[in-house]
Amino acid sequence: MNATPASTLADDPVDLTRTNHLIGMMTDNIRDRLLVGAERLEFDAGxxxxxxxxxxxxxxxxLAPTMVSMLVDLNGDRRVEVATIGKEGAIGGVVSCGDLPAYTRCxxxxxxxxxxxxxxxxxxxKRESLxxxxxxxxxxxxxxxQVMQSxxxxxxxxxxxxxxxxxLTAQDRAGDELALTQETFAALLGVKRSSVNPIARALQEEGLIRYSRGIVTICNRDGLKKRACECYDRVRNHFDAVIGDEQAAWIEACEG
Incomplete structure (x- = not known):
């Protein structure tokens, strides 16, 4: 893990405002204050x-293409993913006042x-800004x-x-290519690897994905959407309605 003072990136709007949705919605003043005390870190998978x-x-x-899984650990070394977070959001103490124990593993x-x-x-x-x-x-x-839908x-x-x-959710956050073994994929879904193997093979045979040496490439997003359950659209539509790019009236009301 490598760290760089985030304040040195304040003049790089492409890196900050376009690759994290929440930061992109902030006013220049709030964003600049946030960067003063922030660090930019590079994280490895795992x-x-x-x-x-x-x-x-x-x-x-x-920041893109980073993606984080919220995992619930169970007895017997079992785990299941309940949410994914990437460039659209934030992780840790978003609503609480901080210094509270985490419930999931991220x-x-x-x-x-x-x-x-x-x-x-x-x-x-938060104290100073509605x-x-x-x-x-x-x-x-x-x-x-997202958690409830999961x-x-x-x-x-x-x-x-x-x-x-x-x-599809991973593609939204990290792009078309994902480093993902079938063993990890099965663990995230909370199923056995033997359940994932035929599914991955079928998706590849249909030309929806390409799988090679632990790298998954999304080849046909529209086709993949037809195979996905309704939950993808439900979660995405709710996000857009609550905190999407078209919330200008709400932003203006708060700033006023």
């Missing part, structure tokens, strides 16, 4: 940001950069919706539909 029970001292803002699935911001600074900005409070509350609403998805939808949904 790096754990925090585990269940850890005290949360930082909020992480992933693990980097796709390597890349992120901004790490002390919770003390996040709390300071916009920041509302922005993070809206994001928390969207994240909770509960329904895991209970009722086929492994194939869930797998296609996951690949």
């Amino acid at each position: 790096h754990t940001l925090f585990t269940s029970g850890d005290q949360i001292a930082y909020t992480y803002f992933p 693990e980097v699935q796709v390597a890349g950069p992120a901004l790490r911001v002390p919770m003390s600074l996040i709390e300071e900005l 916009f920041v409070r509302d922005l993070l509350c809206r994001y928390a609403d969207a994240l909770l919706a 509960v329904a998805c895991n209970a009722f939808h086929s492994i194939e539909g869930r797998a296609a949904r996951w690949l």
Whole structure:
């Protein structure tokens, strides 16, 4: 893990405002204040940001193509993913006042950069700005919706539909190419590897994905959407309605 002072990147709008949705929605003044106390970190796949029970001292803002999984660990070395977070959001203490124990384990699935911001600074900005409070509350609403949809998805939808949904979600956050072994994919879905192998093979034979040496390439997004369960559209539509790019009226009201 390598760290760079984020303030040195304040003049690079492509890197910061376009690769993290929340930062991109902030005013110049708020964004500049956030960068003063932030660090830019480079994370490898498999790096754990925090585990269940850890005290949360930082909020992480992933920059493309970084993607993080929120995982619930169970007895017997079992785990299941309940949400994925990438350039659209943030991880850690978004609504709480910080220094509270984490419930899930957050693990980097796709390597890349992120901004790490002390919770003390996040709390300071929330106290001073209605916009920041509302922005993070809206994001928390969207994240909770993703978690709730995952509960329904895991209970009722086929492994194939869930797998296609996951690949689409990952593509939104990390792009067309993903470093993903079938063993890891199965663990994230909470199923046996033997259940994933035929699905991956079928998707590849249909030309929807290409799988080679642990790299998955999305080749046909429209075709993959037809194989995905309804949960992909439900989660994405709710995010757009709550905190999407077309929320200009809400932003202006908060800033006013």
